[in-house]
Amino acid sequence: MKNKILDILYASMESNVSGQAICRELGVSRTAVWKNVKMLVAQGYDIESFGGKGYTLHGKTDVLNKYEIDRRNKFHVSVIYKEVVDSTNMLARNIAIETIEEFTMVAAGKQTRGRGRLGRDFESDNKKGVWCSFIMKPRMVPEKALLITIAAAIAVCKTLLEICGIKTGIKWPNDIIANGKKICGILSEMSCETGAIEYIITGIGINVLQKKEEFSPEIEKTATSVFMETGREYRRSEIISALCYNMQEAYKMVKNGNYETIMKNWKKYSATDGKTIRIIKNGKTIIVQAVGIDEKGRLVTINNNGEKESYNSGEISVRGIMGYI
Numbered sequence: 017m018k019n020k021i022l023d024i025l026y027a028s029m030e031s032n033v034s035g036q037a038i039c040r041e042l043g044v045s046r047t048a049v050w051k052n053v054k055m056l057v058a059q060g061y062d063i064e065s066f067g068g069k070g071y072t073l074h075g076k077t078d079v080l081n082k083y084e085i086d087r088r089n090k091f092h093v094s095v096i097y098k099e100v101v102d103s104t105n106m107l108a109r110n111i112a113i114e115t116i117e118e119f120t121m122v123a124a125g126k127q128t129r130g131r132g133r134l135g136r137d138f139e140s141d142n143k144k145g146v147w148c149s150f151i152m153k154p155r156m157v158p159e160k161a162l163l164i165t166i167a168a169a170i171a172v173c174k175t176l177l178e179i180c181g182i183k184t185g186i187k188w189p190n191d192i193i194a195n196g197k198k199i200c201g202i203l204s205e206m207s208c209e210t211g212a213i214e215y216i217i218t219g220i221g222i223n224v225l226q227k228k229e230e231f232s233p234e235i236e237k238t239a240t241s242v243f244m245e246t247g248r249e250y251r252r253s254e255i256i257s258a259l260c261y262n263m264q265e266a267y268k269m270v271k272n273g274n275y276e277t278i279m280k281n282w283k284k285y286s287a288t289d290g291k292t293i294r295i296i297k298n299g300k301t302i303i304v305q306a307v308g309i310d311e312k313g314r315l316v317t318i319n320n321n322g323e324k325e326s327y328n329s330g331e332i333s334v335r336g337i338m339g340y341i
């Protein structure tokens with residue numbers, strides 16, 4: 017019933033809806049409406065109540081739940097939402113084994129054991145960010161999986177530009193940086209069966225509402241958030257819904273082999289192209305220039321002797337771009 021009440025209140029947002037009208041429309045008692053409104057307020061909705069005369073929903077609050085994601089979900093992607101999980105990537109993995117859906121989003125209010133690349137932890141034990149994972153089941157060879165991570169990075173940059181007006185860049189293959197600091201991390205994990213992808217999970221963590229002092233000392237100097245970049249408290253539901261849309265577009269781009277669009281977008285958002293970078297491979301550091309990516313999403317570099325080389329993710333670590341380490 018809560019969702020139906022929200023439907024009615026959203027349809028007349030910022031204006032008074034009489035309690036009687038809600039009762040009539042839903043065929044329930046005034047007490048039932050009042051009880052459900054109380055629960056919505058406890059969830060964080062800003063609903064003003066006029067002593068039995070009616071209710072007004074104010075739209076400035078940041079409530080994140082399945083309803084808020086679904087109501088903005090243009091593509092009707094299947095969405096699973098949990099208030100608290102250990103890691104959306106872990107939950108996604110369990111779902112991926114069972115589901116027959118080709119594209120599913122798993123999102124959480126907070127993660128108690130957010131996972132980063134190279135076995136690191138990812139700071140997300142708070143309700144300040146967008147923490148989600150996409151489960152994709154494409155019929156595709158595993159060699160193309162890196163392109164999904166690249167396309168996901170493009171989807172994040174697009175979303176942050178469209179919704180928050182922030183210009184970000186991709187530090188190949190999966191860090192999103194704003195003004196030299198990390199605003200988002202991406203972790204893709206894949207399972208393969210007889211030479212084909214069984215499922216790929218792409219986890220995305222965007223820092224949204226954190227203030228500088230709210231980051232742990234370990235990442236305080238290298239991390240940033242949407243709030244720190246804009247001074248505004250954007251709603252996580254708005255960002256996550258736009259991301260869900262852009263991510264589905266990105267997925268289609270890779271699935272349909274639309275490389276021209278991927279390359280065009282890569283050039284638009286790359287923070288590495290044309291830059292001198294340090295590559296760390298098997299403990300050795302090489303200084304090269306980043307040229308771009310190839311059709312598999314591998315990083316293409318050129319050295320002082322004019323020799324070109326392509327690198328896969330996992331094979332190397334990239335350092336020394338725009339101040340972000």
Ligand code: BTN
Nearest residue numbers: 103105130131132133201219221
């Ligand atoms: C990195 O920067 O090392 C990658 C970070 C990926 C974090 C996201 S948050 C949602 C999803 N669930 C996880 O446990 N990790 C990813």
